[in-house]
Amino acid sequence: MADLKVNIAGVEFQNPVIGASGTVGFGREYGEFYPLSVFGGISCKGITLQPRQGNPAPRIAETPSGMLNAVGLQNPGVDHFIQNDLSWLKEQNTVVIANIAGNTYEDYCQMAEKLSVTDVDMIELNISCPNVKSGGVQFGTSCESVGAITKAVRQFCKKPLIIKLSPNVTDIVSIAKSAEYEGADAISMINTLTGMRIDIHNRRPIIRNNTGGLSGSAVFPVAVRMVCQVAQAVKIPVIGMGGITTWQDAVEMMIAGASALQIGTVLFKDPYAPVKINEGISQFLDENNISSVTELTGTVKLW
Amino acid sequence: MKYEIVNATLLKKEEIATGIFDFLLECPSVSKKALAGQFVHIAVPSKTLRRPISICDADEKTIRIVFQVKGEGTKILSESKVGDKIDILAPLGHGFSVDKSQKIAFIGGGIGVPPMLYSARQCDNAVAILGFRNKKMVILEKDFQEVCKEVYVATDDGSYGIHGFTSDILKKIIDEIDGVCACGPMPMLKVIAGICKEHDKPCQVSLEERMGCGIGACLVCACKTYDKDGNVEHSHVCKKGPVYNAEEVVW
Numbered sequence: 001m002a003d004l005k006v007n008i009a010g011v012e013f014q015n016p017v018i019g020a021s022g023t024v025g026f027g028r029e030y031g032e033f034y035p036l037s038v039f040g041g042i043s044c045k046g047i048t049l050q051p052r053q054g055n056p057a058p059r060i061a062e063t064p065s066g067m068l069n070a071v072g073l074q075n076p077g078v079d080h081f082i083q084n085d086l087s088w089l090k091e092q093n094t095v096v097i098a099n100i101a102g103n104t105y106e107d108y109c110q111m112a113e114k115l116s117v118t119d120v121d122m123i124e125l126n127i128s129c130p131n132v133k134s135g136g137v138q139f140g141t142s143c144e145s146v147g148a149i150t151k152a153v154r155q156f157c158k159k160p161l162i163i164k165l166s167p168n169v170t171d172i173v174s175i176a177k178s179a180e181y182e183g184a185d186a187i188s189m190i191n192t193l194t195g196m197r198i199d200i201h202n203r204r205p206i207i208r209n210n211t212g213g214l215s216g217s218a219v220f221p222v223a224v225r226m227v228c229q230v231a232q233a234v235k236i237p238v239i240g241m242g243g244i245t246t247w248q249d250a251v252e253m254m255i256a257g258a259s260a261l262q263i264g265t266v267l268f269k270d271p272y273a274p275v276k277i278n279e280g281i282s283q284f285l286d287e288n289n290i291s292s293v294t295e296l297t298g299t300v301k302l303w
Numbered sequence: 304m305k306y307e308i309v310n311a312t313l314l315k316k317e318e319i320a321t322g323i324f325d326f327l328l329e330c331p332s333v334s335k336k337a338l339a340g341q342f343v344h345i346a347v348p349s350k351t352l353r354r355p356i357s358i359c360d361a362d363e364k365t366i367r368i369v370f371q372v373k374g375e376g377t378k379i380l381s382e383s384k385v386g387d388k389i390d391i392l393a394p395l396g397h398g399f400s401v402d403k404s405q406k407i408a409f410i411g412g413g414i415g416v417p418p419m420l421y422s423a424r425q426c427d428n429a430v431a432i433l434g435f436r437n438k439k440m441v442i443l444e445k446d447f448q449e450v451c452k453e454v455y456v457a458t459d460d461g462s463y464g465i466h467g468f469t470s471d472i473l474k475k476i477i478d479e480i481d482g483v484c485a486c487g488p489m490p491m492l493k494v495i496a497g498i499c500k501e502h503d504k505p506c507q508v509s510l511e512e513r514m515g516c517g518i519g520a521c522l523v524c525a526c527k528t529y530d531k532d533g534n535v536e537h538s539h540v541c542k543k544g545p546v547y548n549a550e551e552v553v554w
């Protein structure tokens with residue numbers, strides 16, 4: 001049997017499939033289907049310094065092969081997460097990643113400082129949420145701002161630091177390089193692509209926030225392209241996501257350059273996706289006489 | 304493990320009114336657990352998201368669902384054939400709590416009527432008040448007659464039963480009943496909740512919201528409610544609901 005273990009910034013994952021932030025909550029619900037250790041890791045719902053109630057409904061719209069969401073970072077706040085969710089999650093035998101979002105440098109730094117003294121395994125900096133006015137994306141769209149926020153948080157963050165990038169930019173490669181230069185340990189990408197759907201009968205956007213973030217199969221080719229470009233340009237590992245639905249998608253994303261994966265939208269239809277994807281990868285590796293999943297990463301043969 | 308996905312077999316299928324389908328699904332592991340007011344989350348081939356549909360009735364081996372074709376998802380579902388396997392995640396949500404011995408009015412409006420059937424079945428002294436747009440849309444009247452002591456049917460245009468709204472009937476009988484369970488369009492629920500409040504009768508309502516996961520993880524199905532301290536919060540219809548006490552809802 002092939003080895004599915006991967007190592008990102010010194011943290012060992014039992015398999016490369018991580019639950020994507022915002023789609024698995026704090027793990028408890030999917031833990032009612034199977035042991036959470038079927039995931040190599042869990043990236044928790046984006047948390048902020050203070051609790052947030054999020055956007056009014058509707059927060060979701062279906063799209064061809066995908067969906068839009070505008071939850072608006074509803075969450076109980078960093079302190080609540082540390083007190084109520086973290087210790088339970090740590091017992092589930094999976095890597096625990098805290099995903100943090102803020103309005104200001106201070107917000108991010110304070111959260112990183114608080115989380116650094118807990119036993120959370122990694123911190124993922126969400127500077128890419130498209131659904132709140134000041135939810136971090138203002139830090140995520142230029143090289144200067146990504147560099148500056150990475151540098152600021154780095155000083156307070158004693159945990160491996162992942163920077164989660166927005167695809168809603170013109171040059172994602174330069175942005176990734178800025179994050180690497182200022183001390184990021186890994187890149188995760190992509191967050192959702194901003195989109196919109198309108199009800200033709202009442203001419204209202206379906207989502208109350210007007211716009212939402214596109215995820216699911218529809219974004220997969222965009223994600224593969226971006227992961228491939230970034231992985232070629234940086235030395236730190238890239239965690240690839242965006243529309244992964246099948247084990248074939250997972251293998252493709254790793255060949256493109258991902259060292260690990262996150263899956264989100266697919267879970268809504270098939271909660272068992274992590275089990276199926278891992279089984280599929282494992283079988284693919286065995287059939288191709290590949291001993292470790294890490295051997296797939298970045299093996300794309302570009303023309 | 305609390306949640307499961309089952310491939311339910313479609314045993315019987317009927318179009319009971321134009322565009323409204325009645326499915327009988329064999330899924331014993333779900334039907335044994337199903338509570339009145341809970342829903343099933345149905346995977347539709349080629350669609351990214353599951354579709355939430357209420358449990359209309361249940362016995363040892365089967366559940367029944369009744370749904371209206373609205374868009375593509377329900378259209379594809381309606382084209383299923385007897386014998387097909389239907390992928391359901393169920394039973395989900397928090398249902399009606401019914402005191403068997405009380406006299407409860409079960410009020411349904413339009414496609415909100417189906418979930419009231421299994422709910423009324425839980426009560427020995429059930430009164431049904433069913434509202435429809437017109438005669439062509441009337442569904443499940445016979446089923447309710449088998450389960451309930453009294454059944455009132457109203458149509459908006461008077462083409463069948465009483466001419467008027469469910470709330471008009473509720474006003475007439477409110478003093479005779481102990482409480483209300485209701486499902487239907489938001490404006491109807493709001494009026495009903497108001498009448499119950501005025502007469503100091505407990506009222507439970509089943510709400511609708513667009514859903515993703517269906518289990519409380521993705522937080523998309525938000526509705527404004529009061530928490531136990533009276534603060535307004537966004538709670539999640541798939542997990543805290545779909546049934547709420549009317550006083551919990553920010554109308």
Ligand SMILES: Cc1cc2nc3c(=O)[nH]c(=O)nc-3n(C[C@H](O)[C@H](O)[C@H](O)COP(=O)(O)OP(=O)(O)OC[C@H]3O[C@@H](n4cnc5c(N)ncnc54)[C@H](O)[C@@H]3O)c2cc1C
Pocket residue numbers: 061062342352353354355356357358369370371372373374375376377378414417418510511512513514545
């Ligand atoms: C708890 C609950 C119970 C329900 N029970 C029933 C029932 O017993 N019978 C019945 O006919 N209908 C019921 N509905 C409504 C039903 O879910 C929608 O009509 C259905 O999802 C529409 O799907 P579509 O693909 O045909 O429409 P589309 O408009 O193509 O759907 C696009 C997306 O919007 C969602 N959506 C659209 N309308 C609604 C709606 N009214 N509520 C929730 N999501 C919606 C769909 O699920 C899908 O994700 C219920 C809804 C909820 C939340």
Ligand SMILES: Cc1cc2nc3c(=O)[nH]c(=O)nc-3n(C[C@H](O)[C@H](O)[C@H](O)COP(=O)(O)O)c2cc1C
Pocket residue numbers: 020021022023045046047069071073099126129164190191192214215216217219241242243244262263264265266515521523
């Ligand atoms: C309902 C929903 C909520 C999300 N919330 C967050 C969040 O809080 N923080 C974050 O970094 N990304 C969030 N995302 C983005 C996902 O983590 C992921 O980047 C994106 O959905 C692409 O992956 P997918 O196509 O596999 O879902 C959310 C996505 C969805 C669908």
Ligand code: FES
Pocket residue numbers: 513514515516517518519520521522523524539540541542
């Ligand atoms: S649908 Fe995901 S929380 Fe309700």
